[in-house]
Amino acid sequence: MFSERFSAADGLLQGIDPQVKLCCFLAFILTAVAARTMMSLIILSALVVTLSVASKIPPKFFFLRTTIFIPIFAAVIASPLPFITPGRPLALIGYDKYSIPVTWEGMYKAIHFTYRIWVCVALLTLLVLTTGFTRLVHAMEKFKIPKIFVAMTTITYRFIFLFINEAHRMVLAKEARTVKKEGRLWIMRSLARIMSTLFIRAYERGERVYTAMTARGYTGEIKSMGEMRCGHKDWVFGFASVLICFIIPLIEFCV
Amino acid sequence: MKETAIEMKDIKYVYPDGYTALDSVNLKIVRGERVAILGPNGAGKSTLLMVANGLFTPSKGRVSVLGTPIDKDNLYRVRMKVGLVFQDPDDQLFCPTLWEDITFGPLNMGLPEEEVTRRAKDALRGVGLEGYEEKPPHHLSVGEKKKAAIAAVLALKPEILILDEPTANLDPKSRTELAKLVNSLYEEQKITLIMATHDVDFVPKIADRIYVLNKGRIVAEGPVREVFSNFEIMAEANLEPPTVTCLFSLLDERTDLIKPLPLTIEEALHKIKHLMERS
Numbered sequence: 001m002f003s004e005r006f007s008a009a010d011g012l013l014q015g016i017d018p019q020v021k022l023c024c025f026l027a028f029i030l031t032a033v034a035a036r037t038m039m040s041l042i043i044l045s046a047l048v049v050t051l052s053v054a055s056k057i058p059p060k061f062f063f064l065r066t067t068i069f070i071p072i073f074a075a076v077i078a079s080p081l082p083f084i085t086p087g088r089p090l091a092l093i094g095y096d097k098y099s100i101p102v103t104w105e106g107m108y109k110a111i112h113f114t115y116r117i118w119v120c121v122a123l124l125t126l127l128v129l130t131t132g133f134t135r136l137v138h139a140m141e142k143f144k145i146p147k148i149f150v151a152m153t154t155i156t157y158r159f160i161f162l163f164i165n166e167a168h169r170m171v172l173a174k175e176a177r178t179v180k181k182e183g184r185l186w187i188m189r190s191l192a193r194i195m196s197t198l199f200i201r202a203y204e205r206g207e208r209v210y211t212a213m214t215a216r217g218y219t220g221e222i223k224s225m226g227e228m229r230c231g232h233k234d235w236v237f238g239f240a241s242v243l244i245c246f247i248i249p250l251i252e253f254c255v
Numbered sequence: 256m257k258e259t260a261i262e263m264k265d266i267k268y269v270y271p272d273g274y275t276a277l278d279s280v281n282l283k284i285v286r287g288e289r290v291a292i293l294g295p296n297g298a299g300k301s302t303l304l305m306v307a308n309g310l311f312t313p314s315k316g317r318v319s320v321l322g323t324p325i326d327k328d329n330l331y332r333v334r335m336k337v338g339l340v341f342q343d344p345d346d347q348l349f350c351p352t353l354w355e356d357i358t359f360g361p362l363n364m365g366l367p368e369e370e371v372t373r374r375a376k377d378a379l380r381g382v383g384l385e386g387y388e389e390k391p392p393h394h395l396s397v398g399e400k401k402k403a404a405i406a407a408v409l410a411l412k413p414e415i416l417i418l419d420e421p422t423a424n425l426d427p428k429s430r431t432e433l434a435k436l437v438n439s440l441y442e443e444q445k446i447t448l449i450m451a452t453h454d455v456d457f458v459p460k461i462a463d464r465i466y467v468l469n470k471g472r473i474v475a476e477g478p479v480r481e482v483f484s485n486f487e488i489m490a491e492a493n494l495e496p497p498t499v500t501c502l503f504s505l506l507d508e509r510t511d512l513i514k515p516l517p518l519t520i521e522e523a524l525h526k527i528k529h530l531m532e533r534s
Contacts, residue, residue, distance in 0.1 A: 133351050134355065154351055155349055158392065205345075208346040209347075209349050211310055211341075211346075212341050213349065214310060214334070215308055215310055217360055218359075219363065222359070224362075225358055225368055225372075
């Protein structure tokens with residue numbers, strides 16, 4: 001989820017215009033995806049670390065947040081690579097006749113794959129952590145994403161917590177009235193009931209929210225305030241990012 | 256003769272499913288009044304407020320706001336004059352941050368940005384939520400959400416403020432704060448207040464006059480003290496007078512010393528002191 005805790009801090013990335021930031025990070029991610037050598041990834045991860053420190057994000061929190069789940073999952077997916085890639089043998093795993101070789105090339109491939117995923121996840125996390133949801137949505141608006149889609153995103157973001165709470169309360173209320181261990185079918189049936197009730201409640205809430213909006217003069221368009229302008233800092237950041245995204249493939253090409 | 260704020264003549268409202276929520280409702284509220292609409296659950300209070308704001312068009316009858324009957328052409332202007340605070344603040348606050356919610360109404364009015372900013376700041380200061388601009392509504396407490404919802408309506412600078420069940424789900428402290436807030440709005444901005452509630456202990460603190468609504472009809476009307484003294488009407492509408500009033504009414508069976516019956520703790524205290532001095 002979007003953390004409003006860090007986006008309000010006074011760091012480097014927090015001060016960059018969200019439109020510029022969105023473009024730059026997209027470019028970084030594309031560079032990371034296209035990177036062929038380990039060197040490029042090391043440069044990019046150095047960049048990620050520098051940016052996160054400059055944006056006052058606690059290193060431990062950042063490391064855990066970016067490593068747990070997606071990169072670990074990626075590592076699991078990449079785990080057969082050392083065994084199936086042909087190349088110089090690194091070690092033999094197994095016993096006697098039933099052993100399989102692990103190759104240098106395969107190892108390299110697996111690490112490279114996982115590392116690349118980590119860099120991408122870290123970049124995205126950095127973007128999300130340092131940009132308030134509202135500002136990100138504003139940037140979306142500026143990139144001419146249809147207004148109705150932007151409005152739906154904001155309203156979803158606002159009400160998702162409410163519905164999670166509501167569903168949670170309903171599940172608890174059901175638990176409170178469950179007196180014995182029930183069969184799977186029974187549980188599924190009661191869950192289905194909860195889901196349908198939640199759907200009706202969401203529908204009714206939608207009606208009420210709409211009425212409340214109309215009461216304050218809503219006529220079909222959510223207006224927003226405040227022009228975002230690029231300052232010197234944004235230009236410098238944007239230029240530096242473009243430079244980095246050019247230099248990395250260039251190094252790969254020359255080496 | 257004071258100017259009329261809201262007048263309803265012979266209002267009937269039938270929901271699309273055929274349920275008659277309001278029937279032959281007549282009501283007249285003048286400018287600068289504090290009126291409570293009292294009624295049990297399902298009496299039609301919320302529907303009445305929606306009709307007053309022009310959100311619901313009555314099936315029969317006529318509603319006038321500040322002297323002009325509501326019609327299709329002036330609907331939006333009416334809604335800006337009559338600010339409606341919904342019962343559940345989660346229905347009203349729909350933006351990711353408070354600031355966007357507060358500016359939503361003024362921006363819809365097409366005001367210039369400086370004016371919108373000024374109004375939003377004034378509204379937040381008015382309810383005591385300065386510094387909460389960037390907060391997402393789901394991080395606020397219920398009391399804060401309520402204040403935020405009021406601020407979002409105050410930013411429209413309405414002449415009439417309608418509150419639907421303002422004390423619902425509030426803790427005692429938030430309730431007291433709300434009463435203070437509402438009364439300060441009334442005193443400083445001379446705003447006309449209309450509140451739907453069944454919180455009878457709260458009513459004497461924030462209202463001068465009461466309409467009692469039961470099963471879609473107005474069954475009693477008058478100054479707070481007068482209506483609360485009418486125990487039969489209260490009972491008929493599934494309501495009770497404030498707790499202290501009930502208590503003193505039991506004491507009052509033998510003597511007339513206690514009349515008029517106190518409505519608030521302060522009045523009761525005063526009365527007890529008075530009685531003690533006499534004896």
